[in-house]
Amino acid sequence: MTAVDEASVAPPVETFDNRVPFAEELIEQARRDPRVVAVCNDSVGSSNLVAFREEFPDRLINVGIAEQDLVGVGAGLANAGFVPFVCGAAPFLTGRSLEQVKVDVAYSQLPVTLCGMSPGMAYGELGPTHHSVEDFSWLRALPGLDIVVPADREQTRQAVRNAVEMPRPAFIRVGRFKVPDLPKGTPRLERGRIQTIRKGSDVTLIGLGSTLPRALAAADRLAADGVSARVLNAAYLAPLDVATIEAAARETRAIVTAEEANVSGGVGAAVSAVISGLESSARVPIEILGLHEFAPTGSTGFLLERYGLTEESIAEAAKAALTRG
């Protein structure tokens, strides 16, 4: 490597596990508001609730390895006037307890915050049993349930604060796979709003959670090639910000969605449904990046690459979509 090449290598970007700010903010909120309680399924460690338990031993309810009971108990605590944060590894919290999430939380409209820890393919080599890539498809089918996907430390804190300020049925993806912080000046998370992180006029890149920084990096690559990419953060997958999606379809010539999830019912499917209802001039090509299968063995990074969830692949998908446009 030459001296010039070395100088052109950017310093490594620091990345973070969002379970840490989640737990810190939950403790902050519990200090301020006696209604805040945590419920978990033996996941005190993996949900990063050790410090919470030390400070509020009575307010951490561990139901053991019993996810149906976990969500039901959360609903009962909400009925009793508490603001429960029900924490568990995302695949089990959503999959094993799906009917409880549907009936006890969403249909009953009891203000429970479901905290899906280590979502997506965070558990890499542990395989599809431990991946939570179906959660978007499953939960988007439930009316009245917010789906929140914070992309960095500050957004994770905001998601917790929002849940205490305005308790309502919600699912938060709390990422374990380390991600960088978003650029300074990123707007505050607002319920039901897709955020514009970067302006652009040729193509729109929509990411959420772990894929958002990759979409931003892809936009840098595209800019170097003279392509102006808008980057949207679908931090609220539900309720869906239809207006921002429609504007992207009308103001740019193609859309790429990137999600650490199965594509059958996630952000790509949501965006497609919106666009298919628009006038023909706005029905732009869409590239949907995500999973189509049960993942083979591999690290999280390896699997993200396999499913095209890298800055290179997102940039290439944008160019391909523009070509089709």
Next chain:
Amino acid sequence: MLHADPERVSAWRRLRAMVADATPTERDALLHEQATWIRRSVVSMIDSARQGHIGGDFSVTDILATLYFAVLDIDPGRPEWPERDRYIQSKGHAAASLYSTLARCGFFPPEELDTFMAPLSPLNGHPNRNEIPGVETNTGPLGHGLPVAVGTAIGAKLAGRRSRTFVALGDGEMQEGSNWEALMAGAHHHLDNLTAIIDRNRLQQGARTEDTNALDPLDEKLAAFNWEVRVVDGHDYAQLLNAFGPSTTGRPVAVVANTIKGHGVSFIEDRVEWHHKVPDADQVRAALEELV
């Protein structure tokens, strides 16, 4: 969302006072009168909707009458009162008996019962708390009520409230694994403010429980899960009242209420086909003749 019927609420208050002051014989007569009203209402509702679950409605009716007219610390005029006792009907399919009971207490006007399962009626085939005051949580799929009840009971303790939680389950429903998760949690958390009532009518939709996936010895199983178990006649008001008293051991209470599915109408009693059979006109007349 339905709203309280002030006249019915006043009538319910007077009735509660009468029940509280009555001799055991008078009390039983008053509770029987309420149960009969509920059962007659169920017959009319199912007749008019042409669907429903009459067998399970009738087996749980005396439990409902005892709870709402003699036990629960509630105010039908203020269904969201935080200090209230909670009653959760896990066997949501017995909705007609629950709705009739709630209407009789004044949670909403009894005329609404005529809309049972009609298009856009708040009175769905399974209860919805967002439409009906007095419904604590939505039920229908089995095995949901007890976990939620464990949560309300933990909540009452955390909040330092004296309020109690009662939950009624069908016996067939005890085949759901979620209930056994919740039984463990209830005992582990020493929920002496929680009473689970198992409507032990020994029939499920398709056959006898013991011929399907046997539950016996149910009392011993519940005791082995560290619950204080009380086995009673689920149609005997004195026994039910006794069973609904507070825990004496610091453990949650499980009441195994031995009932007869379809209790009150001879040709419906203990017959598997009456899980959700709808009576024809002659059967409606015959049922109402027996329900006095």
